[in-house]
Amino acid sequence: MDTEIISVDNHVGNFLSYQRAVDILKNGGVVAxxxxxxxxxxxxxxxxxxxQKIFDAKGRPSDNPLIVHIGNKKDVDKYAVDVPDDAKKLMDAYWPGPLTLVFNKRPGVIAENxxxxxxxxxxxxxxxxVALELLQKLDMPLAAPSANRSGKPSPTEANHVFTDLQGRIPLIVDGGRTGVGVESTVLDMTTVPPTILRPGGLTREMIEELIGHVHAESEVSKGDAPKAPGMKYMHYAPESPLYIIxxxxxxxxxxxxxxxxEGKRVAVIGPDEFRVKVDEADWYFSVGPLHDQEALATNLYGAxxxxxxxxxxxxxxxxxxWTGVGAAVMNRLVKAADGKRYLL
Structure with missing residues (x-):
């Protein structure tokens, strides 16, 4: 399979490019x-x-659920039931945005897999x-995990997708580099109080300011099926072992x-300020100013x-x-490192 990349301008109509993507999706294909x-x-x-083509292209475990993306808030009722008032408050405040809400699903609509x-x-x-334009032109819900091989760092640029999925998918819509850089926050609205299943681009503090207390991230034990993406399996891992320090x-x-x-070659991912003093590292990748968690989130996967x-x-x-969007960054680093820390 040849993988085509089409570039679209975020602010200019690109009818033919979107139509190509819509046609592939309506005919049972996948698009990044x-x-x-x-x-x-x-x-x-x-x-x-x-x-199923998503799971096949990514090599994704079949018990790892997918998030459904929609182009209009009102479409929630097509796919979910018993939507609580707190969820409506969150949708009004933070949709569109990096927040996934978990609801009881409407029977017989969303595919079981x-x-x-x-x-x-x-x-x-x-x-x-680009995502909203595609969803609104398609006028159908899209199941969409990150467009990478399962377990690898999530893609924040079209060329990252191409590196991982070349020959596995027909089309990549290139809308430039993404902004937030880490996946959405997943909030389970079926529990009381709601539970953060995965920290992400919307912080716990922002959620609690609007609806009050929520439970922190809950991990599943080995052998249990994950209720949200990123809860069970090792994710975001580079080829060489990564240690948090x-x-x-x-x-x-x-x-x-x-x-x-010990004769080892070392790459370091760290803040801009350390680059000069950590001058003996074989490679140093800056991810923004010290304590700038938004910059770190944006640049982490690329680094x-x-x-x-x-x-x-x-x-x-x-x-x-582990505060603000730093909770999402550390969640990703812990999984990328499989929990390993470097201690002298």
Whole structure:
């Protein structure tokens, strides 16, 4: 299969480009497209055969559920039942945006392999002009996980998608680099109080300011099916082992020296300010100013992918605080590292 890339301008009509994508989707195919978080790989969510092509292209475990993307808020009632008032408040405030809400699903509408084994469905309305234009022209729901090979860093640029899925999908709609950089927050509205299943681009603080207390992220134990994407399997991992390390330039420099003494080549992912002093690292990838969590979120996946272009034996990634969007960043780093920390 040849994989075509078509570029669209976020602010100018591109009728033929969108029509090409719409035609593929309506005919049971898959298309990669940008959202404000990461690039997604979409298939019509009511077509089980089309949805299966997502799992096949990504090599994704079949018990890992998919998020349904819609182009209009009012469409929620087509796919969900018992939508609580707090969810309506969140939709009014934060849709379109990086927030996925989990509801009891309307029976017999969404394909069963979108939410394998569950009577719930995660729905979001993305805040990206290309994604919204595509969804509104299609006028159908799209099941869409990140457009990467399963377990690898999520794509924030069209060329990331091409690297992972060339020959596996027919079309990538290139809308430029994504903005938020980490996936949406997943909030389960079927529990009281609601539960954050995955931290993401919308912070817990923002949610609680609007609807009050919510439970923090809940992890599933081994053997349990994940209720939301990113809860069970190792994700976002580069080719070389990644370790989380304290965000202290002396600690990182000492770690680089120790690893060099073991004959290892080291790549470091860290803030702009450390680049000069951590000068003995074989590769250093800056992800923005120290304590700027939004910049870190935007640049994290790109930095992890850059590490794959090196010959590093080990990757050290500086941690950040578990607050605000930093909670989403650390969630991704912990999974990318499979929980490993580097300690001298």
């Amino acid at each position: 497209f940008p959202t404000e978080t990461v690039y997604g790989l979409g298939a019509v969510a009511t077509d089980a055969n089309a949805v 979108v939410t394998p084994g569950f009577e719930t469905v995660g729905i979001r309305m993305p805040d990206h002009p 304290q965000a202290d330039e002396k600690v990182i420099q000492d770690a680089v020296n120790a690893l060099h003494n 992890i992918r850059q590490c794959d272009l090196t010959e590093a034996d080990i990757i050290l990634a500086a941690e950040t605080e």
